[in-house]
Amino acid sequence: MPHSPIIEIRDYQMKFGPTTVIADLSFEVHEGETFAFLGSNGSGKTTTIRTLLGIYEPTAGELLVRGRRYSPKMSAMLGYLPEERGLYKKESVLDTMLYFGRLKRMTRPAAERWSRDYLERVGLADKTNVALDKLSGGQQQKIQLGVTIMNDPQLMILDEPTKGFDPVNRRLLMEILEEHQARGATVVLVTHQMEEVERLCDRVILLKDGRRRLYGTVEEIRASHGVPVIDVEFNGSFPKTSRHFEVKQLGKRSAELTLAQGAAPQLVLEELVGYAKLSLTSFQLRQSSLDDIFVALYDEPGRRAQEVAA
Numbered sequence: 001m002p003h004s005p006i007i008e009i010r011d012y013q014m015k016f017g018p019t020t021v022i023a024d025l026s027f028e029v030h031e032g033e034t035f036a037f038l039g040s041n042g043s044g045k046t047t048t049i050r051t052l053l054g055i056y057e058p059t060a061g062e063l064l065v066r067g068r069r070y071s072p073k074m075s076a077m078l079g080y081l082p083e084e085r086g087l088y089k090k091e092s093v094l095d096t097m098l099y100f101g102r103l104k105r106m107t108r109p110a111a112e113r114w115s116r117d118y119l120e121r122v123g124l125a126d127k128t129n130v131a132l133d134k135l136s137g138g139q140q141q142k143i144q145l146g147v148t149i150m151n152d153p154q155l156m157i158l159d160e161p162t163k164g165f166d167p168v169n170r171r172l173l174m175e176i177l178e179e180h181q182a183r184g185a186t187v188v189l190v191t192h193q194m195e196e197v198e199r200l201c202d203r204v205i206l207l208k209d210g211r212r213r214l215y216g217t218v219e220e221i222r223a224s225h226g227v228p229v230i231d232v233e234f235n236g237s238f239p240k241t242s243r244h245f246e247v248k249q250l251g252k253r254s255a256e257l258t259l260a261q262g263a264a265p266q267l268v269l270e271e272l273v274g275y276a277k278l279s280l281t282s283f284q285l286r287q288s289s290l291d292d293i294f295v296a297l298y299d300e301p302g303r304r305a306q307e308v309a310a
Helices: 045-052 072-077 093-103 108-121 137-149 167-182 194-200 218-225 265-273 290-298
Strands: 005-016 019-030 034-039 060-065 078-081 155-159 186-190 203-208 211-217 228-236 245-250 254-259 278-287
Touching (some): 005 045, 019 045, 045 155, 045 186, 137 167, 203 218, 203 290, 254 265
Parallel strands (some): 034 203, 155 186
Antiparallel strands (some): 005 060, 203 211
């Protein structure tokens, strides 16, 4: 993996009045990687992105793109998809895409050719003359994504790119992003879908209360912060307490367990097999997912990491 940074954030602090939103944040995004930027609502993700792009002025620290503060002259290399759509909703789909294509210094024929090909691919070829406010939220998100990537940017910052997408369209988006990855684009992904992070991302940062809490490759984070998880399926009555495990989730026929301190999976298996009211049908050991790790970090049992990373 290339290790030259395309984004450098050093000792970044941000205050709004007396409130500290970001405290001493430092990290890098390497050229050519896909980087997940995660945290709860209010953790400082959007503030950091807006400061990086020159919308906000930092209280302290440096935020650099290719070794310099971002300026509008660098816009040709950037594709930014904000969480809140910024389209002209009374304009037609094709006119909107042509407008943004011209802003990105594409010729009109090139912008139209690219737009029609893209609309065909995402299933909107019959919507070229339809006003954007007549489209569904998911369809508008496809147009927003299209105008973000249409100039094949070297750096893409995508804030909740699958918002409003069903599973089929989410998979299509993942394919499009993987194509840009293969061409060497750098992608910063803000998402609440942990499977997207595990599938696409090389490295991850997680903010909590404006501070860096996790930072590294997906494998490093799972190795350093994960714990073994046991998935079981059963018939009968499941024990509510044990000195060998804790019950994370319990359904009618399945349970998710974590090991008690000092316990081994074999002890859990022996206990369950010997429990008179239980017939064990499946017992599988796995490493914690990012979902598990993030929920544990936020210390909110029962809250899904899909919410934590929103």
